[in-house]
Amino acid sequence: xxxxxxxxxxxxxxxxxxxxxxxxxxxxxxxxxxxxxxxxxxxxxxxxxxxxxxxxxxxxxxxxxxxxxxxxxxxxxxxxxxxxxxxxxxxxxxxxxxxxxxxxxxxxxxxxxxxxxxxxxxxxxx
Amino acid sequence: xxxxxxxxxxxxxxxxxxxxxxxxxxxxxxxxxxxxxxxxxxxxxxxxxxxxxxxxxxxxxxxxxxxxxxxxxxxxxxxxxxxxxxxxxxxxxxxxxxxxxxxxxxxxxxxxxxxxxxxxxxxxxxxxxxxxxxxxxxxxxxxxxxxxxxxxxxxxxxxxxxxxxxxxxxxxxxxxxxxxxxxxxxxxxxxxxxxxxxxxxxxxxxxxxxxxxxxxxxxxxxxxxxxxxxxxxxxxxxxxxxxxxxxxxxxxxxxxxxxxxxxxxxxxxxxxxxxxxxxxxxxxxxxxxxxxxxxxxxxxxxxxxxxxxxxxxxxxxxxxxxxxxxxxxxxxxxxxxxxxxxxxxxxxxxxxxxxxxxxxxxxxxxxxxxxxxxxxxxxxxxxxxxxxxxxxxxxxxxxxxxxxxxxxxxxxxxxxxxxxxxxxxxxxxxxxxxxxxxxxxxxxxxxxxxxxxxxxxxxxxxxxxxxxxxxxxxxxxxxxxxxxxxxxxxxxxxxxxxxxxxxx
Numbered sequence: 352x353x354x355x356x357x358x359x360x361x362x363x364x365x366x367x368x369x370x371x372x373x374x375x376x377x378x379x380x381x382x383x384x385x386x387x388x389x390x391x392x393x394x395x396x397x398x399x400x401x402x403x404x405x406x407x408x409x410x411x412x413x414x415x416x417x418x419x420x421x422x423x424x425x426x427x428x429x430x431x432x433x434x435x436x437x438x439x440x441x442x443x444x445x446x447x448x449x450x451x452x453x454x455x456x457x458x459x460x461x462x463x464x465x466x467x468x469x470x471x472x473x474x475x476x477x
Numbered sequence: 478x479x480x481x482x483x484x485x486x487x488x489x490x491x492x493x494x495x496x497x498x499x500x501x502x503x504x505x506x507x508x509x510x511x512x513x514x515x516x517x518x519x520x521x522x523x524x525x526x527x528x529x530x531x532x533x534x535x536x537x538x539x540x541x542x543x544x545x546x547x548x549x550x551x552x553x554x555x556x557x558x559x560x561x562x563x564x565x566x567x568x569x570x571x572x573x574x575x576x577x578x579x580x581x582x583x584x585x586x587x588x589x590x591x592x593x594x595x596x597x598x599x600x601x602x603x604x605x606x607x608x609x610x611x612x613x614x615x616x617x618x619x620x621x622x623x624x625x626x627x628x629x630x631x632x633x634x635x636x637x638x639x640x641x642x643x644x645x646x647x648x649x650x651x652x653x654x655x656x657x658x659x660x661x662x663x664x665x666x667x668x669x670x671x672x673x674x675x676x677x678x679x680x681x682x683x684x685x686x687x688x689x690x691x692x693x694x695x696x697x698x699x700x701x702x703x704x705x706x707x708x709x710x711x712x713x714x715x716x717x718x719x720x721x722x723x724x725x726x727x728x729x730x731x732x733x734x735x736x737x738x739x740x741x742x743x744x745x746x747x748x749x750x751x752x753x754x755x756x757x758x759x760x761x762x763x764x765x766x767x768x769x770x771x772x773x774x775x776x777x778x779x780x781x782x783x784x785x786x787x788x789x790x791x792x793x794x795x796x797x798x799x800x801x802x803x804x805x806x807x808x809x810x811x812x813x814x815x816x817x818x819x820x821x822x823x824x825x826x827x828x829x830x831x832x833x834x835x836x837x838x839x840x841x842x843x844x845x846x847x848x849x850x851x852x853x854x855x856x857x858x859x860x861x862x863x864x865x866x867x868x869x870x871x872x873x874x875x876x877x878x879x880x881x882x883x884x885x886x887x888x889x890x891x892x893x894x895x896x897x898x899x900x901x902x903x904x905x906x907x908x909x910x911x912x913x914x915x916x917x918x919x920x921x922x923x924x925x926x927x928x929x930x931x932x933x934x935x936x937x938x939x940x941x942x943x944x945x946x947x948x949x950x951x952x953x954x955x956x957x958x959x960x961x962x963x964x965x966x967x968x969x970x971x972x973x974x975x976x977x978x979x980x981x
Contacts, residue, residue: 383643390647397658429613447629455633
């Protein structure tokens, strides 16, 4: 079980890192998702892999550690929110630059930076 | 157990939740409530600093669980210092935002307060996983704040910032998992106790976990190979947000100080001083990189963003000396640099409002309005940041130089810091003389009005540099005792023995 588990974590992380290094935002978001799957499984395994264990000491022979499961649950929730945010941000970037390159439009970086004074408009639609 | 410990967490939390439901309330009400919340947070931080001043550790255990079970908040001198540092900066940045920067986003005040909430949890927590959660809270808020404002040039730096920090969070979780799988605990005091007892076979796992933690904190603190996201992100953020972000790199530095002194401190056996020999050269290269960036900056915001990296390099060089005097000098510098850089970011916005289309770019332009006032502020800020006498930056750098023991380390530290300071000075004088003195004939469009709401916070933050000089004696006494407390982790471990049951 350990070997299969380790291979799954390794494959997920490796594919995640590979996708993260792509130049388009969609593969990057997919890469982040895969990476967080790998990390969550890894965190889960830090309480040792066992079947049939109960999280109460004394109830069975083999007891399982409930804490990593609580940690994973927190990490999943946070990872979920972050993925949602990064998807929205990528869409915004696509809309702003009409291009899904992670650096915006490649020609954008050559243009001098646009300057804009802070406006005092109150409650304008954001 | 002292219930005041959670005040700096509860106040921005409640204030932030109120703001979340008040998106359509009149802006005056939202502003009043927002500023009131930040002021109350500052008051509670000062109260906690008074408590921490007696050199004891205070513990708050949620749900009254006996530590190391359950989540604990621990107040010591360092935590109290960071809380006050943050709340002062946040209050001035928040007042500045009333000058109009908060207008076009209904949730600005809520995000601002949640950012404060995350920072305060990070400084108070005594649990490694809770530190991860605190990082996420402050990061989620910072993503929102970074995108706040108008224009398209924030999307790309924002995307880079978010993706980098998500990868950082993944690495953080992996290292937490590695450390937990060996020690079976995540409470920092308990970890400090368990690390020396780790079986030699398991040592490499903890070592790898510890080094990965350093990588994560290094990413937050923006040490050299991980610092290139910072200048574009900070330079494109709205002024009050950029000012508040002056504390964000310091969270990474705080975490390095905490973890290196407590978990991998002198008592940690084979893992004592983990990663410290890497940190010193990296810090010096970061410093050099920051100076080069500052010399090449094309606008004031970029210049000040590179100043953030210069301060990170200086701070980490002092911390990696791993001595009481080094830490004490680093903390003194930390107070100075955070406030001054925050003020400089606000000043850059003031200047850009007075220069029409030239904005804050370092180019010749028609003569700006209110030149005398702004140039004096710039002079004071630049002198404090570059470290010239008579302002606080000078004394802070002097303390750092003085804290190194003679040897190769001192030679390198002195060489890099002194030459670096000289070139920083050149960068500031070049930028200042072009922006303020080199004028061309031309028509200036209607400048933004320089109201008290925006002028006062910027001047106040920069003027704090003078206050630090006046109050140098009590401050240096405080940071000296903080360093002494940090280098004696045995006392911190005692918090585990705080009885929970007899508590009445």
